[in-house]
Amino acid sequence: MQFVSTRGGSDPVGFFDAFANGLAPDGGLYVPKNLPLLPSDLLVDDALPYPALAWDILGMFDSDHDSDHLIELIDKSYGDFSDTMSAPLQQIADNLFVLELFHGPTLSFKDFGLQLIGNLFEEQISRTGQTINVLGATSGDTGSAAIHGLAGKKGVNVFVLYPKGRISKLQERQMTCTGADNIFPIAIEGSFDDAQAIVKELMGDLTVKEDLQLSAINSINIVRVLAQAVYYVHAYMQLPPENRDDVNFVVPTGNFGNIFAGWMIHQMGLPVDEFVVATNQNDILYRLFNTGEYTPERVNPSLAPSMDIQVASNFERFLYYHNEKNADATLSQMAEFMSSGSIKIPNFNASNFSASKSTDEDIIANIKRVKEDYNYVVDPHTACGFQDIDSTKTHVVLATAHPAKFPDVMKKALGEVPTEESLEALKEKKIVSYEVEATPAAIQKFIEDHRA
Numbered sequence: 001m002q003f004v005s006t007r008g009g010s011d012p013v014g015f016f017d018a019f020a021n022g023l024a025p026d027g028g029l030y031v032p033k034n035l036p037l038l039p040s041d042l043l044v045d046d047a048l049p050y051p052a053l054a055w056d057i058l059g060m061f062d063s064d065h066d067s068d069h070l071i072e073l074i075d076k077s078y079g080d081f082s083d084t085m086s087a088p089l090q091q092i093a094d095n096l097f098v099l100e101l102f103h104g105p106t107l108s109f110k111d112f113g114l115q116l117i118g119n120l121f122e123e124q125i126s127r128t129g130q131t132i133n134v135l136g137a138t139s140g141d142t143g144s145a146a147i148h149g150l151a152g153k154k155g156v157n158v159f160v161l162y163p164k165g166r167i168s169k170l171q172e173r174q175m176t177c178t179g180a181d182n183i184f185p186i187a188i189e190g191s192f193d194d195a196q197a198i199v200k201e202l203m204g205d206l207t208v209k210e211d212l213q214l215s216a217i218n219s220i221n222i223v224r225v226l227a228q229a230v231y232y233v234h235a236y237m238q239l240p241p242e243n244r245d246d247v248n249f250v251v252p253t254g255n256f257g258n259i260f261a262g263w264m265i266h267q268m269g270l271p272v273d274e275f276v277v278a279t280n281q282n283d284i285l286y287r288l289f290n291t292g293e294y295t296p297e298r299v300n301p302s303l304a305p306s307m308d309i310q311v312a313s314n315f316e317r318f319l320y321y322h323n324e325k326n327a328d329a330t331l332s333q334m335a336e337f338m339s340s341g342s343i344k345i346p347n348f349n350a351s352n353f354s355a356s357k358s359t360d361e362d363i364i365a366n367i368k369r370v371k372e373d374y375n376y377v378v379d380p381h382t383a384c385g386f387q388d389i390d391s392t393k394t395h396v397v398l399a400t401a402h403p404a405k406f407p408d409v410m411k412k413a414l415g416e417v418p419t420e421e422s423l424e425a426l427k428e429k430k431i432v433s434y435e436v437e438a439t440p441a442a443i444q445k446f447i448e449d450h451r452a
């Protein structure tokens, strides 16, 4: 399978290069050149274990690895998820299901993409013989998932900048207590945006990027999207037959990567009625799907911080398909967006997306209500998925993180704090974190001194 850029100005590449490049050279995002249909017998095979399903689906896109090698990559990536189902589906009411995506090493769905990415980095190092220094900024889940995807791997060092004192204590421990000597969590004075600006500046300087052999933990890497598509099929296969006709997937959304993965596999034949984009108070996508206008506003920090976004980086993929794969139209709309800061999409058609929005009060109320009505505990992100659900239709809400990661909000909502073994164990471990001045020059120096 070849991957092409949404902006049409880059050569098509195979699976491995699409992974290694992250962003296409013309600034666009990679998408599969065409979307193959799922094999007709796949959806009726209820008993397929997660790795075998991942192999079937990723194998449709990856013609770079032979089958044995791909299965090895998949086993390495998902082998240590705590629940052997990897993504178990829980029924909490007649038509209501929760797909638990928090059984990976850092307890959020980000592990599904970043475990695989970690193993692909390792392969890149052995293919090219060159070491890699991975650099990123995080407001929580991405950084810890990337760190766990790469901890202890040879030839790669990981530098993750985070705003000191502004991420949850447990998220900080997930990054700083790995015990791996190739991991460098860096606390900086300032906000997430300040951290992100430093990363952008260093990555944007091609001399620095080359000298330090920097690679990004990219939120737009197509491999993350492909890896996430697998669990939508896995969810479908776990549904009782009577619930399979009109399935609605509800996805707590920030950068639009997770829900886009579901929509993509639906285009390949997974029967789905509707995809509900569940946003928090940062409602750019809620406004998009209701008006056809895409206009970022200021980020307003919420109780669901991993969804606090200003610009949804995977939006361009939606736009490309909305343009019926017309890359020229996508290029000119993105240019318009970058110059004017907003797009009004011509002939907007929401396809089978709808959207909901939760304020912080809604998040607290939803956590309480889900506990009272269904005796089930959801984290603040997943809580956004429980806004305005029509109980006459089958809904699968994606649980994107474990509630124990967010003790303060859970305490506020329920008066008690859920715990989780691996997080409790972290409290005993030594924190290794570095404090570096929040300037590109100081971070560059730090990487030079600690590089792989």
Ligand SMILES: *Cc1c(COP(=O)(O)O)cnc(C)c1O
Residues within 6 Å of the ligand: 108, 109, 110, 141, 142, 252, 253, 254, 255, 256, 257, 258, 259, 306, 307, 381, 382, 400, 401
């Ligand atoms: C990243 C994240 C999201 C948002 O996912 P996108 O793919 O960016 O839309 C939602 N919930 C949690 C817990 C996350 O970590």
